[in-house]
Amino acid sequence: MSDFEYNLVKWGMLVVVCAMPSFVLVIGTHDVLALLAGILTLILFYAFLTSTSYFIYYLDSRPFLKRLLYFAYVFKIFVALIWTLAYFLADKSILVLILPDLYAGAVAKIGVLVALSVSEAEIHNFVPTYLMTVVEGIIVSVTVLLSALTMSIPIGLYKKFRE
DSSP: OOHHHHHHHHHHHHHHHHHHHHHHHHTTTSOHHHHHHHHHHHHHHHHHHHHSHHHHHHHHTOHHHHHHHHHHHHHHHHHHHHHHHHHHHSOHHHHHHTOHHHHHHHHHHHHHHHHHTOOTGGGGSHHHHHHHHHHHHHHHHHHHHHHHHHHHHHHHHHHHHHO
16 A cells, blocks of 8 residues: 555545534535535545655654654544544534534634625635535644644653753
8 A cells, every 4th residue: 555545545534533523513504515524525635745745754753743743643633533522412503612623614714705705695605615624624733733743842841851
């Protein structure tokens, strides 16, 4: 299996699981094909990006960062799975407030509304929904990356002072 094929499977599973909470929240109100197209775009983009020789070299030369990113994404998957399960079993009004993706989705929605100059009623059409899905996915990925980098600071300081 080539790097791209492996990354396609890996990112396919990761993006689908991480997108479940947002998908559950908007399934009845937004264009489903646009949601699926946005998810597919993110899968292809991340698979391509992580298959490049530069990316592979960069992460392989930084095993500590690679482990932190792995941990951050495992945590994101855990949150997505637990939240989705709880959504169907518990009080939905409280759960919506504790979903981190909700805030990324709100930022993506405002950004698309402003960038496309569309009304609130038009936001549910294909193009705005597609763009919101892609932008939200990128925001969540950047958040996961920043959380991994943030975790590295105290660990790095601990290692430095321990020497």
